[in-house]
Amino acid sequence: MKKRFYIALVWTAAAVFSSPGVNAQPVWPEVTKEMRPWTRWWWMGNAVNEKDLTFSLDLYRKAGIGGVEIAPIYGVKGYEGQYIDYLSPKWMNMLGFTVKKASEFGMGVDLTNGTGWPFGGPQISAPYAASKLIVQTYKLTGGNVLKEKIKVDDPKQDAAKLQFVTAYSNKGEVLQLAGKVGADGTLNWKPASGEWEIYAAFNGKTRQMVKRSSPGGEGFTLDHFSRPALDRYLDRFDQAFGGHSPGVRAFYNDSYEVYNADWTEDFLEFFKKRRGYDLRLNIREFTGKETSGHTARLKSDYRETMAEMLLENFTRPWTAWSRKYQAITRNQAHGSPGNLLDLYAAVDIPECETFGSSYFAVPGLRRDSADIRNVDPDPVMLKFASSAGHVAGHNLISCETFTWLTEHFKTSLSQCKPEVEQVFLSGINHVFFHGTTYSPREASWPGWLFYASVNFVPSNSFWPHLPGLTSYITRVQSVLQSGKADNEILLYWPVYDAWNRPTGRDMPLKVHDIDEWLHPTAFYRDVTELQNAGYSLDFISDRQLSGSSVSSGGIRTSANSAPYKVLLVPKLELMPVETFEKILRLAEEGAIVIFQAMPEDVPGLGDLEARRGRLKQLTGQLTLSDVNEKIKMTSRGAGKVILASDVNAALEYAGILRETLTDTGLKFIRRENGTEKYYYLVNHTAKAIDGDVPFRIEAGAVILMDPQTGSSGSASFSKVSDGIKVRLQIQPGEAMIVKVLSSGVACGERWPYLNKALQPIEVKGRWKLHFASGGPAIPKDTELDRPKEWTSLADTAALNFSGLADYTVSFNFPKVKASEFVLDLGNVMESARVWINGQEAGTAWSIPYRLRIGKFLRPGKNTIRIEVANLMANRIRYMDRNGIEWKKFHDANIVDINYKPLNASNWKVQPSGLGGTVRIIPYSD
Numbered sequence: 001m002k003k004r005f006y007i008a009l010v011w012t013a014a015a016v017f018s019s020p021g022v023n024a025q026p027v028w029p030e031v032t033k034e035m036r037p038w039t040r041w042w043w044m045g046n047a048v049n050e051k052d053l054t055f056s057l058d059l060y061r062k063a064g065i066g067g068v069e070i071a072p073i074y075g076v077k078g079y080e081g082q083y084i085d086y087l088s089p090k091w092m093n094m095l096g097f098t099v100k101k102a103s104e105f106g107m108g109v110d111l112t113n114g115t116g117w118p119f120g121g122p123q124i125s126a127p128y129a130a131s132k133l134i135v136q137t138y139k140l141t142g143g144n145v146l147k148e149k150i151k152v153d154d155p156k157q158d159a160a161k162l163q164f165v166t167a168y169s170n171k172g173e174v175l176q177l178a179g180k181v182g183a184d185g186t187l188n189w190k191p192a193s194g195e196w197e198i199y200a201a202f203n204g205k206t207r208q209m210v211k212r213s214s215p216g217g218e219g220f221t222l223d224h225f226s227r228p229a230l231d232r233y234l235d236r237f238d239q240a241f242g243g244h245s246p247g248v249r250a251f252y253n254d255s256y257e258v259y260n261a262d263w264t265e266d267f268l269e270f271f272k273k274r275r276g277y278d279l280r281l282n283i284r285e286f287t288g289k290e291t292s293g294h295t296a297r298l299k300s301d302y303r304e305t306m307a308e309m310l311l312e313n314f315t316r317p318w319t320a321w322s323r324k325y326q327a328i329t330r331n332q333a334h335g336s337p338g339n340l341l342d343l344y345a346a347v348d349i350p351e352c353e354t355f356g357s358s359y360f361a362v363p364g365l366r367r368d369s370a371d372i373r374n375v376d377p378d379p380v381m382l383k384f385a386s387s388a389g390h391v392a393g394h395n396l397i398s399c400e401t402f403t404w405l406t407e408h409f410k411t412s413l414s415q416c417k418p419e420v421e422q423v424f425l426s427g428i429n430h431v432f433f434h435g436t437t438y439s440p441r442e443a444s445w446p447g448w449l450f451y452a453s454v455n456f457v458p459s460n461s462f463w464p465h466l467p468g469l470t471s472y473i474t475r476v477q478s479v480l481q482s483g484k485a486d487n488e489i490l491l492y493w494p495v496y497d498a499w500n501r502p503t504g505r506d507m508p509l510k511v512h513d514i515d516e517w518l519h520p521t522a523f524y525r526d527v528t529e530l531q532n533a534g535y536s537l538d539f540i541s542d543r544q545l546s547g548s549s550v551s552s553g554g555i556r557t558s559a560n561s562a563p564y565k566v567l568l569v570p571k572l573e574l575m576p577v578e579t580f581e582k583i584l585r586l587a588e589e590g591a592i593v594i595f596q597a598m599p600e601d602v603p604g605l606g607d608l609e610a611r612r613g614r615l616k617q618l619t620g621q622l623t624l625s626d627v628n629e630k631i632k633m634t635s636r637g638a639g640k641v642i643l644a645s646d647v648n649a650a651l652e653y654a655g656i657l658r659e660t661l662t663d664t665g666l667k668f669i670r671r672e673n674g675t676e677k678y679y680y681l682v683n684h685t686a687k688a689i690d691g692d693v694p695f696r697i698e699a700g701a702v703i704l705m706d707p708q709t710g711s712s713g714s715a716s717f718s719k720v721s722d723g724i725k726v727r728l729q730i731q732p733g734e735a736m737i738v739k740v741l742s743s744g745v746a747c748g749e750r751w752p753y754l755n756k757a758l759q760p761i762e763v764k765g766r767w768k769l770h771f772a773s774g775g776p777a778i779p780k781d782t783e784l785d786r787p788k789e790w791t792s793l794a795d796t797a798a799l800n801f802s803g804l805a806d807y808t809v810s811f812n813f814p815k816v817k818a819s820e821f822v823l824d825l826g827n828v829m830e831s832a833r834v835w836i837n838g839q840e841a842g843t844a845w846s847i848p849y850r851l852r853i854g855k856f857l858r859p860g861k862n863t864i865r866i867e868v869a870n871l872m873a874n875r876i877r878y879m880d881r882n883g884i885e886w887k888k889f890h891d892a893n894i895v896d897i898n899y900k901p902l903n904a905s906n907w908k909v910q911p912s913g914l915g916g917t918v919r920i921i922p923y924s925d
Contacts, residue, residue: 027705027712027739029478033108034396036066037473040435042450044889045075046214047082048094052440054101059458060436064470067108069252069432070098072115072214074891076448085216086115087240099247110250110330113237113318115217117254120210122219123236126159128229129220133263133505134160134204135287140167142193149185150200160204163268164280170195174281199283206260212891224256224336225264225309227317234321245325250349253318255511256335262306262506270309275301276606286505294605295502300574301604303499303507307338315346330398334384337506339495341541344388349430352385353400355511360418361686362733364827364847367415371407373897377419379426380527381514386427387539390485393560398430399423402454407897409872410910411454412830413462413469414733414846420473421682421735425667427538429480431473444886445775446872451892461774461802461869465831468845475707479680479737483673484562488656489530489537490555492545492579494523494572496603522571522596526647533648534658536670538564542579550589550639562672566592566656568647575599577615584618588637594650595643598622627653657722660694666730679738680707683730692718692725699724701744704751705737709842709852713751729754733847752852754820758922763864765811769913772867774803776878787866787914789829791874799909802875807866807914813857818922821854825866826916833867853920870912873904880905 029035039060060068072086084091095111102109113119120129134157140146152160165177165187171194180189187198208221223229271279279286279302285295286302319329332351333343344350356375357367382399389397401420405411420431433456439447446459456466498517499507509517518524530537540548540557545567549556554563567586569575580599587593598619602611624632624643631653632643644650651658661668665685671678677697683689702715702724715738716727730736767784779790779797787807790798823841825832831845836856844851879886880903887894887902896902 027703028475028710029482031474031478033066033106034430035474035477035481036064037431037433037470037477038067038069038108038110039065039433039456040071040400041068042435042437043070043072043214044437044448045079045082046072046084046086046091046094046216047075047079047440048084048438049082049440050094050097052438053094053098055441056438057098057101057105057107061105061107063463063466064474065107065433066474067110067249068098068102068436069110069112070095071112071435072217073212073450074116074214074889077888077890083215086121086214087236088216091216092240092246095246103247108249109247110252111246111248113251113253114210115214116210116212118210118221118256118258119224119233119253120219120221121213121217121233121236123232124220124222124229126205126220128223128226128232129159130206130208130223130258130261131225131263131265132204132206132260134202135283136200136202138198138200140191140196140198142191142196145190146187146198150181150187151185152202152204154204156207157202157204160202161265163201163203164283165201166199166280166283167191168197168199168284176280197284199287201280201283203263203265206258208259208261211257221258221261223264224258224261224314225267225306227313230314230317234318241325245327248327250328250330251318251322252330252351253332255332255353256508262337264309267305267309271302271305274305274308275604291502293502296500297603297605297608299502299505300496300499301606302505303337304496304604306506307342310336310338311342311346315343319347332400334381335508335510337508339541339543340384340509341388341391341493341539342543344385345392345394345544348394349396349398350385350389350394351398351400351432352382352428353403353434353511354382354405354419354423355403357405357415358419358422360684362418362684362847363686365414365418365733366412368406368410371410371897373404375404375512377422378514378518379422380518380524381511382423382426382428383527384539386485388544390427390487390538391490391540391544391557391561393558395481395560396430397428398432399428400434401431403434404452404897405454408453408455408894408902409876409904412871413465414830416454416469417472417846418682418684418733421684424476424480424680425669425682427485427669429477431477446876446886449889449894451889451895455872459872461804461872462831464804464867465833465843465845465869468831468843471710472707475705475710476680476735476737479678479705479707480669480671482678483671483676484560485538486562486670486672486677487536487538488565489535489651490540490557490564490567491523491526491537492567492569493539493541494521494570494574495541496574496576497521497572500574500603526568526570526596530647532662534660534662535651535656536659537568540567542576545579546582548582548586550586550591553590553592553639555586555591566594566651566654569593569595571597571645573600574603575615577602577611577618580615580618584636584641587639587641590638592639592654593641594647594654595641596645596647598643657696659696664689664693666693675742677740679740680735681728681730681738682735683732686732688732689728689730691727693728694720694723694725695738695740696723697740699740699742701741702726703739703741704728705739707735707737708846713749715751716753727753731848731850752820754822754923756924758816758818758924760824760919760921761814761816763809763811763918763920765809767807767809770806770808771798771801772804772806774801774875776800776875787826787916787918789911789915790913791909791911800874800878801912802870802872804867804869805913807868808863810861810863812860813862813920815859816922817924818854819925820852820923821857822921822923823851823853823864824919824921825849825914826918827914828868829911829913829915830871831869832914835865835867837862857920864918866914866918868913871910873907873910874912877904877907877909
């Protein structure tokens, strides 16, 4: 018989912390402001004042928000007289006041390094603005002069500067003619003979302006590839700050979104220095329609150069600049034409974003097709930010979360939960809501709103129940910010395969384009298959790999990162010979390296044949022997090089074992903190987990930590040959944290398992329905034989109502011998806070809408009050149907999920309240 082990702990149902347990250590980590969710805080028109700033921050604090990211944007109609110019002395006073007040409230402040997006503004004159390559062609026959002027045809490109002129003859001659072009554009050159094609290249301007800018922030978008342009941009901040730190924690850069910016003034010189040849000689292939391998290599070199310029001329110096003001940087690298891993790793807090809505199999989770965008957030895309952070040794990885999760005013807290859980499972541990709009108290409902948001604002009907979500996020993040990520596999990202495309010029790696550059790859298939199989992994770039080393057989990528057990190279075509050499050196130092296939070639054009020869020589020196029909292997120094198309077989051979708990359908992420390991588990399936779940780890003690409630207790577990098995009970839609200690002693209470469910008891009686707060009008109170949706009542005021309503019932509860009682609220639309006999029993804000209530019940008469919050949608529908103006914002104003002007008058009424049967389920030992 298998032996069961327990470590006992005191647990409470409502607190973030539990009482000390094993070895008198707190079960939950001590909470910091970073562990609470933060929010993007839009300052509309910068029309802020001290009283409303204080009032707002206090509301956010009470709701469980740990910090704000100030993002100045366009303003509100009718408030133009209160606008404050960005970075003006008055604006700086408001920023200073906000930082001081937030600190008093135990909150933090980040600052977007600009207004709207992307970076730009009035200080960015044409020479520093985002640039694009403009190429015009001319025909010329020998013995003639070119009659046309070599000038940009577009009259809007008055700032364009000639970069070079390359002439190609029909005899194969190539000449550079820029020095023969006069100031007026006249080409002072006449070929003696032949047919000539002339390519004139100009450094033009995209003319893109800052999008959604605030007053004082209008202007051209910055040239992100130019260091002088960055210096010019940041000089305005230096002047505004006056050499003093503004007191913000971090400066922030939003996703790239710089359109058609594919050139910069000194690109040619940078390209020749890095790639070893002259791009001017290849301008015909570069701009032509040819789709040859030669062109693909040329474009790859161009894209690699852009990536280096973005990293070295923008991302790194911007982060260095922040240090002058005792601040760090947060950066969204996605959307840029760079190596995402390198860009994310170059800042202090890499940040990804979720955009759209994911499908989850959780029963009862509402996902209305008309209210979601046709975009699914991809967890693999999120892992670029977390991988870069883990590999670089950064503790915090953030995410702009819930962008366009659903249509305006139709998002419930329950819908937020699995989406943020997917973010956590991708390695993110610092959530930012998208988002919250500053709104003065005088503004009529629904207040000031941003055009693309879930509206985490105090006017939202769910605001009184928001602490349910924020407390959950805080508990999870308190664990995921502890220690280090515990991932065993380093997966090489073959960016050169992505760059090696003959079409287009720059190649922004956008979230919305992953069907082109990510999904079709072997890399993507490996990631999804390995994670589904139960492996934990991070991605690594060529640059990051070059700085890695081996220690005690593990691959260490930075001083603060955890070691990895194996380096896996997916099936690819192209790899720099320098990277291949580095991989072999890691093997010689003791690393295990698995190739799914050997690289076929090197990327790019410069010194191509020599690099090809070196790669061929290196691969030829690997004398791989058959281990079995699937695996070849050779020892390399103290390590091994394994070749196998079947990655799972290779990992098993190398002794890298998967977590078989994923066979149950559970998803997990793992953290290591000294002698402790945390498994964050989520059940996104349609079935309940109730039984012994395997973990590949040895343990002296196991503690269960419920992030939904904060309760904790020692788990029932058994030791088996390859680890342990832990008894788990996780309903669809629920999460659990399993804390594993290498050793421990019993000193507290056991986890209260729900064993045998007895006959459910329906809560019967005369239900009183009281509308507590909301609008547009408060419906009349009524009585019901059983709970039903208030939108099913005959009262039209109830159809239009958004807010809080109480369902209260008194009933006789029979004597039942049970160890616990669970309140099942049935169909909740959309969240509920419960009191039993005057004592608060908890908030049921997400599926499965159940609460443990045994300690609140008593034999005989009991009273239950259930406070239900619905969505904002019905009240907005009423306002649009009755022509009540609330959409009074400049710029984008308010648009719907399809980016068209929002009109809620034709929406269906959103069901609201309690529907169905409320039951109490007894459980016996």
